[in-house]
Amino acid sequence: MTGQRLRRHRAPRGSGDQLRDEILGATTDLLLETGDAKAVSIRSVAERVGVTPPSIYLHFADKDALLDAVCVQYFEKLDAEMQEVAGYAGNEGSSLVDVLRAQGLAYVRFALKTPELYRIATMGEGHPGSDVDMTLNSSAFVHMRASVQALIDQGIYPPGDPTMLALELWTAAHGVAAMLISRPYLPWGDVEDFADRVLRAMCFGHVVSGAVRPSDSPCEMVTWLKETVDERHRR
Template sequence: MSEAPVRRRSARGQGAALRGEVLRAAMDLLTETGQEDAVSLRAVAQRVGVSVPSIYLHFADKQALLDAVCEHVFEALDQALQAAALEGEDAFDGLRLQGVAYVHFALANPEHYRIVLMRKHEGERADLVMASSAFAHFVDSVAQCVEAGVLEGEPDQLAMRLWAAAHGLAALLVAKPYFPWPPLDELVDSVIRMAGIGLAATSRLGDDCTMADVVERLDRLRD
């Protein structure tokens, strides 16, 4: 139960080395246990082979440690999205693939995703999302679709709407894993398409047309 790795004290200038070890221990603990409250400072300290207060030499408090974890997660998410975007046949298809990749990322790292995006972040720590390049890159992708004429409007506003849809599915799947969901791939695909096509339609047809109006127009497309 109790592995005491007997960590050697860092050399004189290398005090910051502990920071990296603590961070990695926290991330590993999170992925292994799969539940946030298993990541106690005592558990992290023991895994590193160090005493608890030593963590405070490099992180202001537990939340700061979790924030650092989140930063790493956001970078990984950013890379996943950028990789997905490149696979698309065109800009709009790239958007779709990013949506799918987004949900899959959340499913692959549920506890990380929860900490980053399902916790209440307020005040100074709130801009973690904005500070990440992931959101900025996604807005860029949306802007490409606007330039291509597929979407119309302000890219950041459009991006938020798509983000909401993707996050909704991701968050529900993470929070309610035992809900009787249909086969995942189908569900993800359908929700992402719904959002993409819905955004294209609403942004191009104007925001003031009624929903019934649009449905009527859809009828004419039937043939």
Template sequence: MTTRRRARSPRGSGEILAEEIIEAAGELLVENGEDTAMSIRAVANRVGVTPPSIYLHFADKEALLDAVCARYFERLDDEMAAASEGVDDAFERALSQGMAYVRFAVATPVLYRVAFGKPTPEGHPSKVDEVLAASAYSRFVATVTELADLGVFDPAEIADIVLEFWAAAHGIASLMLAKPGLAWGDDFARAESMLTAMFLGRAALGTGDGSDPTAVRGRLRALREGVN
């Protein structure tokens, strides 16, 4: 691949070039399906600059990959924000956010795998982790906190419930990507059913003697027998 000629950037346009570099790196990831094909030289060719120009903005390939992942999480948060807009009921908003997470992941499989494939050493969160914590994760926290304020969840369990809900959405998305031929239904019906069941089940465990699974099963059995 040859380097395309690029006009000299005007003074103060370094941020614009950095954005172009991040976009080009993301495009290469999507086109090739893995990060091994995203070299500094390949990105420079895509943008139309020389490799040294890339290093003015990113120390190395790993730093550029981190920037791509951070941008991905920002866009994920945008999708979750759009799904939350106008949804006054906090429970429905939580489901909307979870489904937005799943839909975005399935629509962007390569970037999703790359972004979540970077391990985080315990006690040493990266810039990418900080972006995720300040975006999609904090959105889950805000919604679950609102539900706790309404008495749906125990305020002491907010962090645990957020983690469980996030894990459920992440697991569903990962399974949909790995096994798209399973019976997911039209418009992700199965995924929505799973998230609904998880959230309602978690709420049931926090009511009355719900902390005892045996008691919960007994109440459910009594309800079914009453219906029959």
């Protein structure tokens, strides 16, 4: 039960890492149960682990530091999943664009597995340079940027700043995840199909953007694209 204090025997010398892991696990469980970071306190975590509040402060300076550590752990799991998706590049018949789409979908799926944690980790106030930001930059973002760089190197995407293009994809993936989590009652239909359509438009849109000249007007581009689509359908 939430808040129930457990009996804890004196830990053997050198078991600080184990206690730290237990504290993180208890905090994660409480966040999942309550869905609200404000509902989790140092005292409630201590009661769940079976220690006194001062024992928590031996490992974390305050509640914010504890929550940051939980988020870091969360993003480390995301990193593992994104690395697994990167292996998709070696599959026969797959393209770099397929990999980029798969990475975006993996991000959305990961967010939807534990929406409470995702909301707390990504929708709260940011702290530039924090461990959370550094860990996120080493997981989802760095993998997306590597895929974008490969697409630029192969001439599939137009020359440009891979960081900016990766940020655009990350924004799209986060936007989909955030809306599905915060507004689940909207008529999304199949959420997997919805996410894939948004990410497909983003990924292939950059291929098309390579054909756009600075002098082209929106009307000219629409006409050209319509003619291209019509020609493809006539084949």
